[in-house]
Amino acid sequence: MELLILWAGFAGAWLLFAGPVYQASVELREEEIDHDAIESAARSVDKPKPVSAWWWFIPPVAYILTQRNQRLYRDAALERLDAEQREQFVGFTQKARGWLIVALGAFFIAVKETWELAEGYHWQTWWFWVLVVVMPLGSLVFTVRSMLAAERKMGHERPAAEHNLKKRFDSDV
Numbered sequence: 001m002e003l004l005i006l007w008a009g010f011a012g013a014w015l016l017f018a019g020p021v022y023q024a025s026v027e028l029r030e031e032e033i034d035h036d037a038i039e040s041a042a043r044s045v046d047k048p049k050p051v052s053a054w055w056w057f058i059p060p061v062a063y064i065l066t067q068r069n070q071r072l073y074r075d076a077a078l079e080r081l082d083a084e085q086r087e088q089f090v091g092f093t094q095k096a097r098g099w100l101i102v103a104l105g106a107f108f109i110a111v112k113e114t115w116e117l118a119e120g121y122h123w124q125t126w127w128f129w130v131l132v133v134v135m136p137l138g139s140l141v142f143t144v145r146s147m148l149a150a151e152r153k154m155g156h157e158r159p160a161a162e163h164n165l166k167k168r169f170d171s172d173v
Contacts, residue, residue, distance in 0.1 A: 006117045006120040010113045017107050019106075028095060028096055034085050044077070107136065110135065
């Protein structure tokens, strides 16, 4: 019975991880957001200069400087958007951040349950690491395949992400 409980905890924890990843994909895809205006605003602002490599000898300082530069860049790009576009962007990022937190919490629970399963079977530690890599990848593959299947069922020629990548590539060429 103990092994059955270990497997139930393992499966349940990874489902708790896969669920938010999938749901975030569905909900964020449904968000009404003016991608072109946001991309245009981002391109119209000079990208921040990278922090000098010397600062990485003091990693906390380098991290703070990098974050400051990114915040200034993001704020400058947001200033170029109108109020509705800014609201769309902020709403999208808030929703994405929320789902990231939920998925990260579930991931940590899944890692714990995976460790307990490996301990219960007295597996070598490398089996634990294999599962900790394979299970999230499986969740991501499931999400991508599900989203592509949904696009096909709705009769779209190609997923929006693929369309955006093609548009970006065509504009760069």
